[in-house]
Amino acid sequence: GDSVTQMEGPVTLSEEAFLTINCTYTATGYPSLFWYVQYPGEGLQLLLKATKADDKGSNKGFEATYRKETTSFHLEKGSVQVSDSAVYFCALNSGGSNYKLTFGKGTLLTVNP
Amino acid sequence: EAQVTQNPRYLITVTGKKLTVTCSQNMNHEYMSWYRQDPGLGLRQIYYSMNVEVTDKGDVPEGYKVSRKEKRNFPLILESPSPNQTSLYFCASSLYPDGGLRSYNEQFFGPGTRLTVL
Numbered sequence: 570g571d572s573v574t575q576m577e578g579p580v581t582l583s584e585e586a587f588l589t590i591n592c593t594y595t596a597t598g599y600p601s602l603f604w605y606v607q608y609p610g611e612g613l614q615l616l617l618k619a620t621k622a623d624d625k626g627s628n629k630g631f632e633a634t635y636r637k638e639t640t641s642f643h644l645e646k647g648s649v650q651v652s653d654s655a656v657y658f659c660a661l662n663s664g665g666s667n668y669k670l671t672f673g674k675g676t677l678l679t680v681n682p
Numbered sequence: 683e684a685q686v687t688q689n690p691r692y693l694i695t696v697t698g699k700k701l702t703v704t705c706s707q708n709m710n711h712e713y714m715s716w717y718r719q720d721p722g723l724g725l726r727q728i729y730y731s732m733n734v735e736v737t738d739k740g741d742v743p744e745g746y747k748v749s750r751k752e753k754r755n756f757p758l759i760l761e762s763p764s765p766n767q768t769s770l771y772f773c774a775s776s777l778y779p780d781g782g783l784r785s786y787n788e789q790f791f792g793p794g795t796r797l798t799v800l
Contacts, residue, residue, distance in 0.1 A: 573724075591787070593746075605791075611793060612686070612792050613725075613791040614791070615788050618788075635766060658694070669727045669740060670717075674724040
């Protein structure tokens with residue numbers, strides 16, 4: 570079945586540091602890929618998405634590129650801010666009959682001033 | 683404001699006492715779903731609904747029931763809660779994702795309900 574593996578956290582960075590959170594997946598067919606963000610005490614928000622190979626999703630300075638050859642969708646940001654502190658989830662949707670999102674376990678990011 | 687609401691946000695209960703967690707969306711979405719979030723496991727789907735009166739099991743449906751009598755509401759029912767159902771629960775909704783191969787409509791999530799079963 571479908572699965573998502575993302576790097577274990579927690580990740581602690583200083584403000585303006587470069588961020589990479591690795592994500593790899595296993596899925597049948599051609600899944601759509603997503604990064605969701607969960608700020609403290611809140612629900613999940615879609616951060617960015619990519620629906621086919623080589624697509625780049627981007628939002629709020631975050632980017633991720635759909636790499637079919639390496640089955641990866643790594644999240645990057647060039648300069649993190651304290652306000653980026655949150656839990657980040659990589660997810661996929663392979664379009665099965667239940668349109669289920671399959672999530673990774675989440676990576677806690679803490680950015681210190 | 684377009685949103686998914688859940689009530690209650692926090693609940694502490696005892697084993698065997700029936701409870702209902704409500705979920706409501708104001709976006710006229712056809713698709714709704716329940717997930718539970720547990721440490722180290724990410725989010726797992728409990729039940730989902732494609733439209734009114736159409737519901738089906740997700741990956742972890744044991745111990746839960748749902749109903750979809752109205753388009754906007756999708757309550758989660760625990761008829762006899764047990765401690766292993768202590769978790770953070772999220773409701774989500776989206777437009778019906780039927781636009782073709784690899785089509786997808788964003789799923790909007792509620793703020794979550796933290797349930798503790800003693």
